Every structure is written in C-alpha cells, then in structure tokens.
Amino acid sequence: MTPLAQLLEAALFSANRPLAAEELCLLDSEASLADVRTALEQLREHYDFGQHGIELVELAGGYQLVTRAVHAAAIERAQFSQRAPRLSAATLETLAVIAYRQPVGRAEIEEIRGVSAGGVLRTLQERGLIEVVGRAEGLGRPLLYGTTPLFLELLGLRDLADLPKAEELSIALHPHAPEDSEHAAEAEVAIPAES
Amino acid sequence: MTGSITIPLTDMAEDGSAFVVELDQFTGPLDLLLHLLREERIEIADIPIARIADQFLAAIHQLGLNQAADYLDMASRLVRLKAQLLLPRHSDEEGWEDPRAELVRRLLEYQQIKEIALWMGRAAERRALNLARGYLPPPPELPPLPLTLDMLQLLSAVERVIAGIPSPVLHKVVARPLDVESAVRRIESILSVQEGCTWVEALGPAPTIVDVLSTLLALLEMARRGALTVTQPAPFAPLWIARDPSRTAA
Numbered sequence: 001m002t003p004l005a006q007l008l009e010a011a012l013f014s015a016n017r018p019l020a021a022e023e024l025c026l027l028d029s030e031a032s033l034a035d036v037r038t039a040l041e042q043l044r045e046h047y048d049f050g051q052h053g054i055e056l057v058e059l060a061g062g063y064q065l066v067t068r069a070v071h072a073a074a075i076e077r078a079q080f081s082q083r084a085p086r087l088s089a090a091t092l093e094t095l096a097v098i099a100y101r102q103p104v105g106r107a108e109i110e111e112i113r114g115v116s117a118g119g120v121l122r123t124l125q126e127r128g129l130i131e132v133v134g135r136a137e138g139l140g141r142p143l144l145y146g147t148t149p150l151f152l153e154l155l156g157l158r159d160l161a162d163l164p165k166a167e168e169l170s171i172a173l174h175p176h177a178p179e180d181s182e183h184a185a186e187a188e189v190a191i192p193a194e195s
Numbered sequence: 196m197t198g199s200i201t202i203p204l205t206d207m208a209e210d211g212s213a214f215v216v217e218l219d220q221f222t223g224p225l226d227l228l229l230h231l232l233r234e235e236r237i238e239i240a241d242i243p244i245a246r247i248a249d250q251f252l253a254a255i256h257q258l259g260l261n262q263a264a265d266y267l268d269m270a271s272r273l274v275r276l277k278a279q280l281l282l283p284r285h286s287d288e289e290g291w292e293d294p295r296a297e298l299v300r301r302l303l304e305y306q307q308i309k310e311i312a313l314w315m316g317r318a319a320e321r322r323a324l325n326l327a328r329g330y331l332p333p334p335p336e337l338p339p340l341p342l343t344l345d346m347l348q349l350l351s352a353v354e355r356v357i358a359g360i361p362s363p364v365l366h367k368v369v370a371r372p373l374d375v376e377s378a379v380r381r382i383e384s385i386l387s388v389q390e391g392c393t394w395v396e397a398l399g400p401a402p403t404i405v406d407v408l409s410t411l412l413a414l415l416e417m418a419r420r421g422a423l424t425v426t427q428p429a430p431f432a433p434l435w436i437a438r439d440p441s442r443t444a445a
Contacts, residue, residue: 016328057325069324083323090222092312092319100311112304115223115265155315156322164314 001046004031005039009065012043018062018153060152061159084154094120095129095151099163103133103144121145129154224269225305227254232302239302242295244280248273272298371405378406378413382436386423391437 001009007027012019024036031039040063044056054067067075075081087095094117097109109117124130125145133146152159221227231250232239251273255266279294293299344352381399385392398410414436417423426435 013328055325059322064327066325066327069321072324072326075326081326083326084319086323087316087319089312089316092316093222093308096308096311096315099315100308112301112308113223114225114269114301114305154322155318156325157318164311 001042002039004028004035005042005046008036008039009043012056012063012065015064018060018064018149020062023062057156058158059156060149064153090115090120091124094124095147098124098130098145099147099151099160102146103136104146105136105142105144107142109145224251224255224266225302226309227251227266228269229302229306229309239306240299242299244273244276244295248277373405373409373412375409375412375416378409379417382410382413382417382423386436386438391435394434394436397436 008024011024011027021033021036021040024040025031025033040056046052047055052068053071054065057064057066072083076083093113094109097112098104101108101112106117106121109121121130125132127150128148129151130145131148132143134144135141136144147160152162157163221230228247228251229239231247231254232242235247237243237247248270252270255270276294276298382392382397385396397414398406402410414423414425418425421439423439424437426437427433428435
C-alpha cells in the first residue's frame with residue numbers, strides 16, 4: 001500500500017463516523033481528491049482480496065471501516081458490541097414517506113399513513129434520523145422535515161439515490177397487473193433485490 | 196393500551212372457520228384496510244365498499260379511545276362511500292366518477308410506502324451486521340410505566356409532598372393609607388401665610404414615602420380644583436407652588 005493509503009487507513013480506523021473523500025484530503029496537503037480516491041480504492045482492494053475480518057464500505061457520502069457481516073453473531077454473543085436496534089413498522093413507514101417526499105410537512109405524512117405522526121416524528125428527530133429543513137409557505141408555515149446523513153448510515157446507503165426507484169417497486173403503481181390472487185397476497189414481500 | 200383485541204369475523208369465511216384480527220399488529224387504518232382486502236383476495240381497484248366498511252367497523256369496535264381517532268376517521272369515510280354507492284345511477288351516465296377513486300389512490304400510495312418501509316427495514320438489518328468502530332447503540336426507548344394507584348396511595352403521596360414544603364412563606368401586605376386630607380391642610384396653611392412655596396417645603400419635615408405620595412396627590416387635586424398652580428421653570432428645576440392669583444383677593 002502507498003503511504004497515502006496507509007494514512008487513510010489510520011484516519012478511518014480512528015474515526016467513529018463515515019469520512020468523506022473531501023474530508024480525507026485534509027490529511028495531506030499534497031494529495032488531490034483524485035489521489036485520495038485512488039488510495040481508497042487501493043485500500044478497499046487490500047481488504048477485499050487479502051483475508052480480513054473488516055472491510056471498507058461507502059455510505060452516507062463517506063467511507064467507513066466496518067466488520068464483515070459473518071462475524072456479527074459471534075461478536076454479539078460475546079457481548080463485545082451490539083448491533084443497532086430494529087426500527088418499528090410505524091417508524092419505517094414514516095421514514096419512507098420522508099425519504100421520498102422530502103421536504104415534507106407533518107400533514108402530508110399523516111395523510112399518506114392515515115395516522116397521527118407527532119410522536120414518531122419526535123422520536124425520529126431525537127435519534128437524529130430526520131431534521132427540520134425548512135418551513136412551508138401558507139397557513140401556519142408548518143415545519144418541513146428531511147432525512148439526515150445518519151439515516152443513510154443506518155441503512156447503509158451511499159446517498160438517497162440508493163433507495164429503490166418507484167418503477168422498481170413491484171406492485172404499488174401497477175394496479176392492473178395480471179390477475180393472480182396468490183400473487184397479490186405475496187406481493188408485499190416481493191421487494192427488489194439488494195442494491 | 197387495552198392489549199390486543201381479537202374480533203372474529205365469522206361472516207367472511209365461507210368454511211365457517213373464524214378469522215381473527217389483532218389490531219396491535221397494524222400501523223393504522225390503511226394498514227388494516229389493506230389486510231382486510233388481502234384476506235378477501237380483492238383487487239384494490241375493485242373494493243366492495245359495503246362489505247369492507249362493515250368489516251372495518253367490526254374490527255375497530257372495541258378499540259380504546261386513544262387509538263380510535265385515526266380509525267374512526269377512516270370508518271366515517273367508508274360509511275360515506277357506502278352511502279354514495281347506494282344511490283341509484285344510470286350506467287351510461289357520463290362524467291360519473293367512482294367515489295372510491297380517492298380511497299383507491301390512497302391505498303395504492305400507502306401500499307407503496309409499506310413496500311419501501313419493508314425494503315428499508317431489510318437494508319437497516321443488513322447494515323446492522325457491519326459493526327463500525329466506536330459505534331454506541333442509542334439508549335433503548337423505555338415505554339412509560341402504566342400508572343396504577345388507589346386513592347389512599349394518592350393521598351399519602353400528596354401528604355409527602357406537602358410535608359416536604361419548608362415553612363410556607365407568605366408575603367404580608369401592610370395597609371398604609373395615604374393621608375391626602377392632612378396634606379391638603381398643610382399646603383393650605385403654608386399658602387395662607389406666603390405667596391408660594393417649594394416642593395420640599397410642602398412635604399413638611401422628615402417626610403416618609405407615604406407623605407411624599409400624599410403630598411403629590413394633594414397638589415394634583417388642589418391644582419385641579421384651581422386652588423393653586425404648580426410650575427417648573429426648567430426641566431428638573433424645583434417645583435414652585437403658588438396660590439392661584441385669581442383667588443388672592445378672596
């Protein structure tokens with residue numbers, strides 16, 4: 001590995017959040033953004049082709065060193081670390097509305113989900129997954145919400161474009177799909193393959 | 196919450212086996228509605244409103260009030276739709292819009308959101324398997340404990356709170372009535388022997404705050420009656436209190 005790749009490795013090891021390539025440029029005044037990207041690629045290959053328990057992943061607009069998924073169970077059993085708790089169905093639905101409609105106000109979220117959203121919005125804000133991104137025009141100038149980088153980090157997405165596109169969704173926009181009641185019953189679990 | 200509520204919807208299973216709905220498992224009225232449609236294997240675009248409305252009402256029948264608001268809103272929409280569809284119409288009527296269209300649109304939209312939520316849940320689970328350095332799990336969300344207590348416990352709690360209050364600090368209000376009449380008499384007696392006087396003279400010896408206020412009110416009152424004039428030659432200059440010149444003859 002080049003000295004720059006080693007430096008990046010050290011920085012990524014020390015950080016407790018994903019670091020963007022632009023941020024990593026600060027490490028070495030000589031290095032250009034292109035140099036950093038090349039070194040990151042080298043680092044990724046180092047972990048992927050050597051036999052390593054950790055890997056370099058790209059998420060939330062940055063890079064992070066994480067353990068490989070196969071080791072999660074053993075690490076958890078020994079209680080050395082713990083995976084993030086699962087999100088409830090109501091939380092995920094609210095996040096889905098916000099992710100796709102942002103900036104979006106509370107009224108629209110409630111209209112789409114058919115339930116009041118105050119409590120869930122507060123929890124999501126406390127957990128740093130959404131934030132107020134502005135105010136709508138019109139009566140009362142209601143708050144508008146959007147997702148945060150932490151949301152991307154939690155889902156392991158590089159950016160919002162990693163979310164499934166509307167045309168990739170299996171059923172919702174195709175109400176006149178071939179009639180097949182068995183198929184309709186299972187349609188909800190037929191989600192697109194991993195990105 | 197009242198826990199899970201099970202409602203047998205016997206009329207919809209042809210073989211007689213009871214079909215059971217647990218409301219806790221639904222995230223809202225649209226979720227429940229989708230479930231009912233799925234159970235009946237009905238295309239969303241072709242909802243038999245009358246039947247679904249009845250099933251929906253049966254399902255929410257025993258809901259606690261807190262949860263019920265969102266469900267009642269949907270129930271009222273369904274009942275209205277049911278009524279609208281009962282009205283006779285000519286099949287060849289032009290411009291007739293299916294009153295179910297709005298509901299169908301919302302259901303499709305919600306179904307899409309559910310699908311995305313499912314996808315996102317799986318993405319989060321996959322991601323959670325990659326442990327990062329320095330990751331601190333957020334503190335678990337503890338639900339508030341249900342408050343159960345009887346009247347005696349409540350009263351003893353109130354007593355403990357009252358006992359904990361130090362000694363009650365009360366502000367005592369002392370009535371110090373202003374004596375405007377005697378101030379008027381003092382000023383009149385001064386003005387009976389001299390043309391005018393200063394504010395300090397009018398106050399009398401060793402004035403208290405009450406004397407100052409009484410004198411001020413007396414002066415204003417007498418000036419209003421025309422018994423004297425109060426002049427101030429310059430800003431912040433001493434006041435000069437003079438007998439009303441028109442009454443000097445009296």
